[in-house]
Amino acid sequence: ATEAEEKDLVIVGGGVAGYVAAIKAGQAGLKVACIEKRGSLGGTCLNVGCIPSKSLLNNSHLYHQILHDTKNRGIIVGDVKIDVAQLMKAKDTSVTGLTKGIEFLFKKNNVEYIKGTGAFQDEHTIAVNLIDGGETSVRGKNIFIATGSEATPFPGLTIDEKKVVTSTGAIALQEVPKKMVVIGGGIIGLEMGSVWSRLGAEVTVVEFLGQIGGPGMDAEISKLTQKLLTKQGMKFKLNTKVTAGDDSGASVKVNVEAAKGGKEEVLDADVVLVAIGRRPYTSGLGLENIGLEADEKGRIVIDQEYRTKIPHIRAIGDVTFGPMLAHKAEEEGVAAIEYLSKGFGHVNYGAIPSVMYTHPEVAWVGQNEAELKAADVKYKIGSFPFSANSRAKTNLDTEGIVKILSDAETDRILGVHIVGPNAGEMIAEGTLAIEYGASSEDIARTSHAHPTLSEAFKEAAMATYDKAIHY
Ligand code: FAD
Numbered sequence: 001a002t003e004a005e006e007k008d009l010v011i012v013g014g015g016v017a018g019y020v021a022a023i024k025a026g027q028a029g030l031k032v033a034c035i036e037k038r039g040s041l042g043g044t045c046l047n048v049g050c051i052p053s054k055s056l057l058n059n060s061h062l063y064h065q066i067l068h069d070t071k072n073r074g075i076i077v078g079d080v081k082i083d084v085a086q087l088m089k090a091k092d093t094s095v096t097g098l099t100k101g102i103e104f105l106f107k108k109n110n111v112e113y114i115k116g117t118g119a120f121q122d123e124h125t126i127a128v129n130l131i132d133g134g135e136t137s138v139r140g141k142n143i144f145i146a147t148g149s150e151a152t153p154f155p156g157l158t159i160d161e162k163k164v165v166t167s168t169g170a171i172a173l174q175e176v177p178k179k180m181v182v183i184g185g186g187i188i189g190l191e192m193g194s195v196w197s198r199l200g201a202e203v204t205v206v207e208f209l210g211q212i213g214g215p216g217m218d219a220e221i222s223k224l225t226q227k228l229l230t231k232q233g234m235k236f237k238l239n240t241k242v243t244a245g246d247d248s249g250a251s252v253k254v255n256v257e258a259a260k261g262g263k264e265e266v267l268d269a270d271v272v273l274v275a276i277g278r279r280p281y282t283s284g285l286g287l288e289n290i291g292l293e294a295d296e297k298g299r300i301v302i303d304q305e306y307r308t309k310i311p312h313i314r315a316i317g318d319v320t321f322g323p324m325l326a327h328k329a330e331e332e333g334v335a336a337i338e339y340l341s342k343g344f345g346h347v348n349y350g351a352i353p354s355v356m357y358t359h360p361e362v363a364w365v366g367q368n369e370a371e372l373k374a375a376d377v378k379y380k381i382g383s384f385p386f387s388a389n390s391r392a393k394t395n396l397d398t399e400g401i402v403k404i405l406s407d408a409e410t411d412r413i414l415g416v417h418i419v420g421p422n423a424g425e426m427i428a429e430g431t432l433a434i435e436y437g438a439s440s441e442d443i444a445r446t447s448h449a450h451p452t453l454s455e456a457f458k459e460a461a462m463a464t465y466d467k468a469i470h471y
């Protein structure tokens with residue numbers, strides 16, 4: 001081991017939370033080191049999450065559209081085939097470009113990048129097992145834990161990332177499976193299920209709850225989304241639980257029954273995707289050496305300023321509370337550095353958007369109807385269908401709605417829920433509206449360019465307190 005060197009800040013984990021904090025620290029003039037064990041920066045998001053999944057979603061959508069949606073547009077195509085190896089290569093090119101980009105930004109902002117696995121030796125020292133062999137240690141006046149999350153395993157099924165996969169295997173399959181069973185109808189299940197369904201797999205999603213998309217998705221939007229995905233060929237078994245699995249044969253068998261109990265059924269698949277959620281990852285981090293504990297869900301407990309009970313040690317991103325989203329991790333990376341360098345920082349947890357990148361996309365921000373009802377808030381609903389939007393009509397892409405929920409008394413926008421083309425881009429306007437405390441009338445009186453999909457947003461806002469024009 002080499003002599004321990006003292007930094008202002010040592011960050012364990014080079015995912016979105018960690019790398020953003022590292023860059024911000026460099027910009028603030030702090031002496032900073034970031035330790036990452038993967039051999040590549042950007043964490044789950046860039047390497048095996050957001051980025052590769054969106055590459056596959058984009059290209060599988062193109063393929064699906066060329067197969068099923070060209071004739072009526074006056075485009076005649078010949079022999080369309082899928083080349084899975086090239087599809088994966090295109091994905092890898094996007095990933096490598098972006099992860100290398102972070103390395104460049106580290107150099108530009110004087111961040112020391114240490115490639116290895118870090119573990120607490122004491123409250124100020126991280127011992128590092130280097131990827132290239134050997135060990136070192138680094139001392140920090142401050143330490144950030146940004147070690148992220150991992151897929152929650154399903155008891156009884158062994159993940160081999162070939163037949164029984166998490167999202168990591170699902171973004172790297174070498175061929176299109178004939179039959180795929182997805183356990184969990186949340187965001188990963190629906191995004192990755194979409195990819196392989198578009199490429200030709202028969203996909204069945206088994207979901208414990210009565211709706212897809214997880215509890216954050218507004219029930220009306222979830223129902224509509226399920227209808228649209230069903231039309232594309234995906235099958236759903238809601239209110240259904242997986243009771244057992246058998247991966248010993250050539251195919252995988254999954255036993256399912258009604259959540260409330262009932263007749264059992266056995267599903268057979270070439271590939272089973274386990275997508276029942278993710279859990280904070282702190283394995284091998286040596287928390288026991290400094291007396292830090294995680295809560296019952298594995299999250300590192302922090303205060304408002306991201307401090308653990310050892311105040312110079314902070315935790316940000318998936319490893320702690322809140323939604324497991326890259327842009328949430330990024331906001332925390334910035335805010336934690338601001339607390340450290342200036343003494344104040346801020347993240348508005350009420351204005352963090354969620355996007356599911358299926359086609360059409362689903363996006364929301366703020367509260368949904370069930371949440372407002374539970375909080376006994378009186379609200380108005382304005383909704384507008386893309387079938388009445390001129391741009392959606394010219395694009396022959398008219399499925400979906402924009403739905404805006406605003407306070408019945410003040411007209412302040414409380415929630416925005418969209419299923420439709422480009423919903424993921426459009427939600428930025430809703431997020432900004434909530435961030436600035438806009439009323440729906442503020443939005444409706446703002447000129448939106450014609451013809452754009454955003455006009456559906458304006459008209460939905462108008463419909464909350466008045467009538468929409470085009471519907
Ligand atoms: P991570 O990105 O998990 O990074 C933590 C890093 O720490 C890892 O690289 C790990 O190797 C490293 N590490 C752990 N322990 C140690 C140690 N002891 N020493 C050194 N290094 C260590 N979010 C979105 O907002 N949009 C999306 O479209 C989206 N798509 C997703 C798709 C998939 C398939 C998955 C799985 C996730 C997706 N997410 C998406 C979620 C997003 O990836 C996470 O919220 C985000 O990566 C969290 O960032 P993080 O820095 O907290 O953790």
Ligand code: NAI
Nearest residue numbers: 184185186187188189207208214242275276277278324355
């Ligand atoms: P999730 O929490 O979104 O969904 C898991 C689903 O599985 C839930 O609907 C749950 O009811 C269901 N479930 C749990 N146990 C079950 C069982 N035994 N049988 C049947 N169903 C069961 O988790 P998911 O999809 O694994 O994603 C993990 C995280 O990754 C998400 O929380 C999300 O934050 C992040 N992510 C974000 C993306 C995005 O922003 N576009 C894309 C992919 C992941």
